[in-house]
Amino acid sequence: MTEKWKEEKWAEDIWYRGKTTRRRIVGWGAGAIGAAMLVPAPWRAAFGAAKPYKIGSEQPLSGVAAIGGKTAVVGLQMAADRINKNGGIMGRPVELDIADDQSSPAVARQKTEKMVQQDSIDAHLGGFLSNICIACMPVWEHAKIVNMISVCLDTTLTTSACNRVSFRVHDYAPAQAVAFAPMLTKLGKKWHIVYADYSWGQSTRDAYAAEIKKNGGEVVGHTGIPLGTADMTPFLSKISGNFDGLFAIEFAKDGVTLCNQAYALGLTKKYIWAGDEIGRASDEARAMRCARHWNRPATTDTFGGYARAIRSPADDICPTQGAGRGAPWNRHGAGSGQKTRYSSTISGKPAQPAS
Numbered sequence: 001m002t003e004k005w006k007e008e009k010w011a012e013d014i015w016y017r018g019k020t021t022r023r024r025i026v027g028w029g030a031g032a033i034g035a036a037m038l039v040p041a042p043w044r045a046a047f048g049a050a051k052p053y054k055i056g057s058e059q060p061l062s063g064v065a066a067i068g069g070k071t072a073v074v075g076l077q078m079a080a081d082r083i084n085k086n087g088g089i090m091g092r093p094v095e096l097d098i099a100d101d102q103s104s105p106a107v108a109r110q111k112t113e114k115m116v117q118q119d120s121i122d123a124h125l126g127g128f129l130s131n132i133c134i135a136c137m138p139v140w141e142h143a144k145i146v147n148m149i150s151v152c153l154d155t156t157l158t159t160s161a162c163n164r165v166s167f168r169v170h171d172y173a174p175a176q177a178v179a180f181a182p183m184l185t186k187l188g189k190k191w192h193i194v195y196a197d198y199s200w201g202q203s204t205r206d207a208y209a210a211e212i213k214k215n216g217g218e219v220v221g222h223t224g225i226p227l228g229t230a231d232m233t234p235f236l237s238k239i240s241g242n243f244d245g246l247f248a249i250e251f252a253k254d255g256v257t258l259c260n261q262a263y264a265l266g267l268t269k270k271y272i273w274a275g276d277e278i279g280r281a282s283d284e285a286r287a288m289r290c291a292r293h294w295n296r297p298a299t300t301d302t303f304g305g306y307a308r309a310i311r312s313p314a315d316d317i318c319p320t321q322g323a324g325r326g327a328p329w330n331r332h333g334a335g336s337g338q339k340t341r342y343s344s345t346i347s348g349k350p351a352q353p354a355s
Contacts, residue, residue, distance in 0.1 A: 050088070052095035055080070056115040057126035057150075058136065063103025064228040067252045068128045072150060073098060076125065097121055103227075105135035112136045116143045123148070129227075130154030130200035140165050155203040173204040174211075176276060181211030188244025188272050189217045194236070194258065195249035197224030204249045204276060227254065232261045245272030 057076055060069035080094045088094060097119050101108035115121045116139060124140060125148040127133040133152035140147035141163040149157060149168040153176075158168050184191065191212055195201035201224065209219040220243045225235050236258075239246070246267060250258045255275075262268050 050092045052093040053089055053123070054095050054097055054119065054121045056097045056099070056112070056119065056121035056124045058099045058101045058108050058112050058115070058124070058132070059126050060103040060128050060132070061098075061100035063101075064254065065103045065128050065252060068151065069100075069103075072126070072128060101129075101132055103129060103132075105129075105132050108132040109135050109139065112139045116145060121145065126150050127152045129198070130157065130203075131198050133157055134161055134199060137161055137163060137166055152200065153204065154199045155207065156199070173200070173207040177204070177207040177211040180276070181208060181215050181217070184208075184212060184245070184247065184274060185215040185217040187274065190220050190243035191217060191245050191247050192239060192241070192243050192271075193219055193222040193247045193249065194239070194262075195222065195224055196251070196254060197226050201249050208247065208249070208276070225250075225254070225258070229254065230257065232258055233265065236262055236265055236267060239267060243271070245274055248273070248275035250275065 055076075057073070059072050060066055061073070076096055076098075080096050083089065083094050097115060099111035099115060101111055112124070115124065123146045127136070127147075127149050128151045130152040131154075133149055134154060134157065137147070137157070144165055147166040149166060152168070153172045155173050157166070158172065193205050193208060195205045205222055205224075209222075212219055220241065221239075223235050223239060225232055229235070246262070248255070248258055248262075259268075262273070267273075
């Protein structure tokens with residue numbers, strides 16, 4: 001199965017001549033990003049006839065998670081460029097084979113099987129949506145291809161669904177809940193959880209509920225919202241009662257939608273507003289100060305250099321998601337110009353805990 005972008009007129013110059021830069025990459029759509037990854041790159045001549053290590057990556061370059069997938073591809077390209085500029089791996093270059101899973105488990109399964117059977121990849125690094133990671137785990141296990149999970153946080157991936165060839169290189173939902181729940185229970189004791197209703201959101205909901213309880217708090221209710229829901233009002237309008245705060249488990253476009261519509265309904269004035277991966281920007285949400293667990297300041301030269309390099313392309317992909325130029329939210333979840341690391345205030349006024 002040939003990727004459709006190869007047949008399009010606009011791709012010819014890129015594909016045949018390798019005229020690509022990171023800024024051009026982030027301005028293109030899903031198919032175009034795939035094109036840029038497979039062009040004959042300038043470093044190829046330096047390695048001569050050395051066979052490249054082909055690294056596959058299935059990413060959501062379209063659909064509900066496209067913002068995250070495109071950002072992940074920028075990071076992958078930066079890593080491949082850095083490796084190749086430093087001589088490759090044991091004298092062999094790294095070549096990326098990117099596939100758009102369209103934010104669909106069924107499509108992802110087809111694309112990953114193609115990577116194995118037709119593209120002959122040596123390893124896989126990718127995965128953004130947890131339900132897609134889960135769907136593709138058997139492919140990597142059967143082919144005995146090392147699978148490095150780059151984003152997916154679902155608990156089962158490294159517990160009940162774990163296999164010998166798949167690895168997660170970062171933390172996951174229970175670890176994040178352990179870190180953040182103590183702060184939540186200081187802000188308020190009673191919480192209602194709003195979550196993305198699929199594997200990641202469900203496992204993250206359960207992890208936070210358990211940790212909030214361990215820290216003396218209580219989850220009094222929860223509301224699941226399907227991925228890609230444009231109008232969340234029917235779900236949010238049912239939330240009421242005597243509790244302290246709303247805890248949101250959302251991301252990317254859905255996170256922004258949630259912030260906008262919760263604000264419009266007055267929920268962010270009535271309750272403390274906190275979250276895991278919630279959208280950090282929208283015109284309405286700028287009035288809020290969200291308590292958020294993401295606190296990774298650039299404290300080293302290495303990380304600082306990476307942050308500076310990724311900032312511009314990330315902002316180009318989605319200005320409301322990045323932490324760089326003009327972003328209304330910083331990485332700590334507080335409005336621009338705020339010095340506080342976390343805040344339990346809404347629109348500048350202290351949120352009152354439920355009695």
